[in-house]
Amino acid sequence: AQSVTQLDSHVSVSEGTPVLLRCNYSSSYSPSLFWYVQHPNKGLQLLLKYTSAATLVKGINGFEAEFKKSETSFHLTKPSAHMSDAAEYFCVVTRLNNAGNMLTFGGGTRLMVKP
Amino acid sequence: SAVISQKPSRDICQRGTSLTIQCQVDSQVTMMFWYRQQPGQSLTLIATANQGSEATYESGFVIDKFPISRPNLTFSTLTVSNMSPEDSSIYLCSVNRDTNTEAFFGQGTRLTVV
Numbered sequence: 150a151q152s153v154t155q156l157d158s159h160v161s162v163s164e165g166t167p168v169l170l171r172c173n174y175s176s177s178y179s180p181s182l183f184w185y186v187q188h189p190n191k192g193l194q195l196l197l198k199y200t201s202a203a204t205l206v207k208g209i210n211g212f213e214a215e216f217k218k219s220e221t222s223f224h225l226t227k228p229s230a231h232m233s234d235a236a237e238y239f240c241v242v243t244r245l246n247n248a249g250n251m252l253t254f255g256g257g258t259r260l261m262v263k264p
Numbered sequence: 265s266a267v268i269s270q271k272p273s274r275d276i277c278q279r280g281t282s283l284t285i286q287c288q289v290d291s292q293v294t295m296m297f298w299y300r301q302q303p304g305q306s307l308t309l310i311a312t313a314n315q316g317s318e319a320t321y322e323s324g325f326v327i328d329k330f331p332i333s334r335p336n337l338t339f340s341t342l343t344v345s346n347m348s349p350e351d352s353s354i355y356l357c358s359v360n361r362d363t364n365t366e367a368f369f370g371q372g373t374r375l376t377v378v
Contacts, residue, residue: 183366193356193369200365239306241367252297252358252367254307
């Protein structure tokens with residue numbers, strides 16, 4: 150079975166400081182992992198994805214994540230937060246069932262950016 | 265990529281009534297998924313809708329409450345039946361083109377049941 154745990158439900162940073170959103174997963178096979186962002190009253194947007202290629206993945210808006218198999222982690226980072234980064238972030242792992250491939254979402258982390 | 269249009273974007277409904285949500289994709293896709301996002305919560309998969317077969321429901325969701333249609337490779341509907349205030353959520357349609365590729369999401373339908 151697959152599962153995803155986002156270790157912080159809320160993270161607050163000051164503008165210009167680094168961002169770290171933590172994600173641990175469990176999977177019975179080599180997973181694909183994603184980070185999505187959801188801005189208020191908007192749809193979900195893919196930030197980045199890991200699909201068994203390079204373990205350090207670069208995404209949009211300066212975000213990146215590192216897949217660490219030994220730690221079963223896929224933490225999301227950004228060197229310098231911007232006010233526009235304030236949103237809900239979801240770590241996601243793929244999961245297979247009889248009907249096909251679908252996503253298991255973590256609980257989400259709300260990122261707040263202070264001026 | 266895939267562009268997904270969901271309708272309606274929001275609705276306020278009376279308890280006991282039903283609402284059908286439409287999901288239109290700009291190209292053919294095999295797998296379509298319906299998710300629920302309750303207020304302040306993460307996304308939970310309701311069911312997988314593949315064309316030509318019955319929808320596959322996740323634990324806790326049943327066809328009588330959430331009937332799904334998938335008449336072709338670009339369209340699906342989700343009905344929320346006999347609604348109660350507990351059904352107030354955002355409902356999202358999603359598609360994957362292939363295993364291990366990213367999913368694309370509609371903008372969601374924000375449902376409020378009064």
